Amino acid sequence: MTAAGTRARVRAELTREIAEVARRHLASDGAAALSLRAVARELGMASSAVYRYFPSRDDLLTRLIVEAYDALGTAAEKAEAAAPRTDLRARWRAVCSATRAWAVAHPHEYALVYGSPVPGYAAPESTIGPAARVGEALSRVIADGIEAGAVDPAADATGADSAVDPGLVERLGLSTGEPNPSLAARAILAWTTLFGLISFELFGHTNNVVIDHERYFDDAVDRLGTVVGLP
Amino acid sequence: MTAAGTRARVRAELTREIAEVARRHLASDGAAALSLRAVARELGMASSAVYRYFPSRDDLLTRLIVEAYDALGTAAEKAEAAAPRTDLRARWRAVCSATRAWAVAHPHEYALVYGSPVPGYAAPESTIGPAARVGEALSRVIADGIEAGAVDPAADATGADSAVDPGLVERLGLSTGEPNPSLAARAILAWTTLFGLISFELFGHTNNVVIDHERYFDDAVDRLGTVVGLP
DNA sequence: AGTGATCCAAGAGCGGTGCTCTCTGTTGTT
DNA sequence: AACAACAGAGAGCACCGCTCTTGGATCACT
Numbered sequence: 001m002t003a004a005g006t007r008a009r010v011r012a013e014l015t016r017e018i019a020e021v022a023r024r025h026l027a028s029d030g031a032a033a034l035s036l037r038a039v040a041r042e043l044g045m046a047s048s049a050v051y052r053y054f055p056s057r058d059d060l061l062t063r064l065i066v067e068a069y070d071a072l073g074t075a076a077e078k079a080e081a082a083a084p085r086t087d088l089r090a091r092w093r094a095v096c097s098a099t100r101a102w103a104v105a106h107p108h109e110y111a112l113v114y115g116s117p118v119p120g121y122a123a124p125e126s127t128i129g130p131a132a133r134v135g136e137a138l139s140r141v142i143a144d145g146i147e148a149g150a151v152d153p154a155a156d157a158t159g160a161d162s163a164v165d166p167g168l169v170e171r172l173g174l175s176t177g178e179p180n181p182s183l184a185a186r187a188i189l190a191w192t193t194l195f196g197l198i199s200f201e202l203f204g205h206t207n208n209v210v211i212d213h214e215r216y217f218d219d220a221v222d223r224l225g226t227v228v229g230l231p
Numbered sequence: 232m233t234a235a236g237t238r239a240r241v242r243a244e245l246t247r248e249i250a251e252v253a254r255r256h257l258a259s260d261g262a263a264a265l266s267l268r269a270v271a272r273e274l275g276m277a278s279s280a281v282y283r284y285f286p287s288r289d290d291l292l293t294r295l296i297v298e299a300y301d302a303l304g305t306a307a308e309k310a311e312a313a314a315p316r317t318d319l320r321a322r323w324r325a326v327c328s329a330t331r332a333w334a335v336a337h338p339h340e341y342a343l344v345y346g347s348p349v350p351g352y353a354a355p356e357s358t359i360g361p362a363a364r365v366g367e368a369l370s371r372v373i374a375d376g377i378e379a380g381a382v383d384p385a386a387d388a389t390g391a392d393s394a395v396d397p398g399l400v401e402r403l404g405l406s407t408g409e410p411n412p413s414l415a416a417r418a419i420l421a422w423t424t425l426f427g428l429i430s431f432e433l434f435g436h437t438n439n440v441v442i443d444h445e446r447y448f449d450d451a452v453d454r455l456g457t458v459v460g461l462p
Numbered sequence: 463a464g465t466g467a468t469c470c471a472a473g474a475g476c477g478g479t480g481c482t483c484t485c486t487g488t489t490g491t492t
Numbered sequence: 493a494a495c496a497a498c499a500g501a502g503a504g505c506a507c508c509g510c511t512c513t514t515g516g517a518t519c520a521c522t
Contacts, residue, residue, distance in 0.1 A: 007490070007498085032263060032349065035479065048482080049500045057480065116346025117434050118263065128439070135440075160450030163443035188440060189424075189451050195436075196427015197420075203348055205426075208359070209366075209419060212394035219391030220420050227454070238469085238519075266508065277472045279511080288509065 015053045018043065019063050023109075026064055031112045036060065058121050061112070065123065066130050068109040073133025075102040080137050088150060088230050089222075091141045096194055096221040099134055103198045110202060114195055135191045136172065142187055142228055143173030151229045153183040160185040183228065190224040246284045249274065250294050254340075257295055262343045267291065289352050292343070296354065297361050299340040304364025306333040311368050319381060319461050320453075322372045327425055327452040330365055334429045341433060345426055366422045367403065373418055373459050374404030382460045384414040391416040414459065421455040 021039050036057050040047040054060040079098030083090040103110040113131070117123075123131075145151030153176045161169075164184040169175050174184050197220055200206050201213050210216045252270050267288050271278040285291040310329030314321040334341040344362070348354075354362075376382030384407045392400075395415040400406050405414050428451055431437050432444050441447045 011499090031347070036481090037479065046501050047480085048502075051481075052499060111347035114434070114436075115348075116262070116342035120261075120264075123435070131436070158450050158453075160447055163441055163447040163450070165440055165442050168440055185447060185450060186454075188437070188447075189428075189454065192427050192431045192437070192451075193420075193424045196423050196430065199427065199430060200423045203345070204354070205345075205362070206419070206423070209396060209399055210394055211396050216391055216394040216416060216419075219389050219394070219416060220423075222389075223417075223420065223458070242469095267510090268508065278509085279473075280471045282510075283470060 011053070018050060018053055019060070019067070022060055023064055023067065026112065027106065027108050030108050031061065031064075031118070034061070058118075061118065061121065062124055062127065064109070065113055065127055068106070068113050069127060069130030069133065071106070071109070072099065072102050072113075073130055073137075075099070076134045076137050080141070085144075086148075088141055088145045089225055091144075092138070092225045092230055093218070093221055095134065095137045095141065096224070097218070099194060100198050100201075100217055103202060107202050110198070114199055115203070134194075135188075138191055138194075139172040139174060139187055142183060142230075145230060146174070146176070146183070150231050151183075153229070155229060156186075158185065164188060186228050190228050193220070193224055242284070249281060249284055250291070250298070253291055254295055254298065257343065258337065258339050261339050262292065262349070265292070289349075292349065292352065293355055293358070295340070296344055296358055299337070299344050300358060300361030300364065302337070302340070303330065303333050303344075304361055304368075306330070307365045307368050311372070316375075317379075319372055319376045320456055322375075323369070323456045323461055324449070324452055326365065326368045326372065327455070328449070330425060331429050331432075331448055334433060338433050341429070345430055346434070365425075366419075369422055369425075370403040370405060370418055373414060373461075376461060377405070377407070377414070381462045382414075384460070386460060387417070389416065395419060417459050421459050424451070424455055 018039060021042050022034060025039060025042075026034050034057070036050055036054075037047040039060075040050045043050075054063070076095045076098045079094040080091050083094040085091075103114075142151060146153050153174070161184045166175075169184040172184075172187075174187060176183075197217055201210070201217070206213070206216075249270060252273050253265060256270060256273075257265050265288070267281055267285075268278040270291075271281045274281075285294070307326045307329045310325040311322050314325040316322075334345075373382060377384050384405070392415045397406075400415040403415075403418075405418060407414075428448055432441070432448070437444070437447075
């Protein structure tokens, strides 16, 4: 009983250790250069032994993907929680800035989850939840604004909201009972733009265009706040 | 003379053919799976022979990158040219829609240029010009609007424009003589958002979020047009 | 026309990759 | 104590990028 628990614990520990080394390799060399053999070498074990813990390189990558999503989500949520509840703008900025800060600090992990998908690799179900955390944090700010009456969900409506999954809209608290919850498309647009901004910066597309990335980013975030109707 | 010309022509032809096969492999399997050996196999030559034409796999990739930028730029420019000169909104939409259409039709090539950068690969100078074409097309629409008096560059100004390279602003025709050319940051934001939208769609982040991608995209593009002050 | 330089393609080979299979020793269970 | 599950090692397969050497073909120049 306890013995079996021991064995399982040892196994879990080694699994964690492999992932840890892999994460370090990923951070320094990028996903494409992540090599199972190199990880095994660093741990002083045969490459074949690693397959006892991760059935394939892709499974190792999946683990790193989930860890990255969770690290980013935690960073965003913590920053949001530290802002005054009633200051919607501050909370909005907190989520966005924390997201960018994490991305700048972990460019390779960011690229792993928000860059080109690995060909032939299909993200498993287990990544969906963690991947949604930043978007949910943004939605929560808007939803609180609607609830408090500070955000008018019907203002500036277009027909695009029906292009969004209604179940999701309901779940995020952006629904208003109307058949056309006009804020959803704008919220998703803001979410998309947030990561578009970060990706362009990290991937170097604004290198000869934007001089002061942080200032440019902060201004864009404020514009996005206005787009989603924050006061 | 003509003989030397012949040899050079044959060489250029084979170079083109290698790139052509590589582009097909890229389109079907993605950049990560692009193998010089596989290209050589398909052409019936030894892998070592390919190195006479491309000194490394990265140089082959560079060629494909430039070709992708140019194909995308051409598509956007052609679409823009087909819209009525005075209809700024139509021209704006044309550029955006053509960009998305090209990306959807060539997802792997799009991912090559707008996805995660290849680690250890630095884009050479030669890619800068082609990479700018879509952004320039967007700027041209705005600049024409300013010149025609239909777009007020001073409206809705924030301090973020000084975060943008002033030389670039001048070159794009977005300057107004003022020290603070207030449209620049918004134009770049629109440009960034355009590719953020496409990337999120192609990389699957909006899979369980947006139902009708085209409609959602068109609406977002219209919003962007408003952001940059189009009438 | 002959000849030396140049170019091209091929082949072998190096060190690396992901992954599989087989074998051995250990460890937990009964 | 016997057995079954498991962990690790090693060899091996097919592939990769890239280099070096070798043997022909082709070119340019005297």
